[in-house]
Amino acid sequence: MSQTSRGERPSWEEAGLKYYRLNHFFQQYFGTRVWKVTLDAGFYCPNRDGTVGTQGCVFCNMEAFNPNQTWNIPAETIPEQIDYGIGILSKTYTARSFVAYFQPATNTYAPVEKLRKIFYAAVEHPQIVGLVIGTRPDCVGEEVLELLEEMAQKTWLSLELGLQSCHDRTLRFLRRGHDFASFVDAVERAQKRNLNLCAHVILGLPGETPEDWLQTADQLAAMRLHSVKIHNLYVPPHTDLEKMYRSGEISLPTLEEYVSWVVDFLERTPQECVIDRISGNLPAQYLIAPDWCIDRGKVHRSVEAEFARRGTCQGRKVKQDGESLEKF
Secondary structure (H helix, E strand, O other), rough: OOOOOOOOOOOOOOOOOOEEHHHHHHHHHHHOEEEEEEOOOOOOOOOOOOOOOOOOOOOOOOOOOOOOHHHHOOOOHHHHOOOOOOOHHHHHOOEEEEEEEEEEOOOOOOHHHHHHHHHHHHOOOOOOOEEEEEEEEHHHHHHHHHHHHHHHOOOOOEEEEEOOOHHHHHHHHHHOOHHHHHHHHHHHHHOOOEEEEEEOOOOOOOOHHHHHHHHHHHHHHHHHHOEEEEOOOOOOOOOOHHHHHHHHOOOOOOOOHHHHHHHHHHOOOOOOOOOEEEOOOHHHHHEEEEEEHHHHHHHHHHHHHHHHHHOOOOOOOOOOOOOOOOOO
């Protein structure tokens, strides 16, 4: 099965969009609106169990980042979670087609046979049309990639790799437990197997300037990934990031600043790259700051307004092939 398009490449510009939205890609690829059902397979993280580290990232609150726990979903097995999620989405949005999204924790951090059983339990559901797997770049060994390549022949599949920044100094500050070279290596090996790849990035990280995250945009643009997920920096409770925020050690951008950064980033992102998300938030009980990210609709409208003000769109400032990129 083609992992990019069943027909011609979707034209988001012809649809009047300013950037290549995920829901537009799904509509064109599957021929219908598709929704993500978040699944919790009970995985953990090597950055917390001692394999890589014990503290986790400075922003990590595993409960806050797990929608199934936050919403007290009364389901345990993968099929039960899918049925429950579909039930909610169907009532709210009259949804009919769904992608299974393994989001919380590190979803390739387990023996491959365990992964096989869990992932197949999802894709065998009759209303699941695709699979999204979130993980770390240092947790995609060859056996894992072989399994994902196998599954990508049976269903649409996207592998999400957490990066946040291309700058190693920032990754050390965040306590990510891997460097940029690990991300590049994971991308190169996964692309050899023709897997769709999505990179997570955060704009506004402490110690970084707009030029720093534009360098991240340029690095990702050169890799020609399938998609990018952009987050603002937000502060969950009971994290080292919260301590830094409350002590005044770090500051957070205003909505206006963040919107400008998003448009800058998207101008440097290739037109064929799907934009999975342009902001992030948490349930109110888990969000310390900033308050503005709770209203995702306002964030989206503000980004659209900034595109209109500039008279620009995604991809207008992508570096051409052959232009040099520094190594960070």
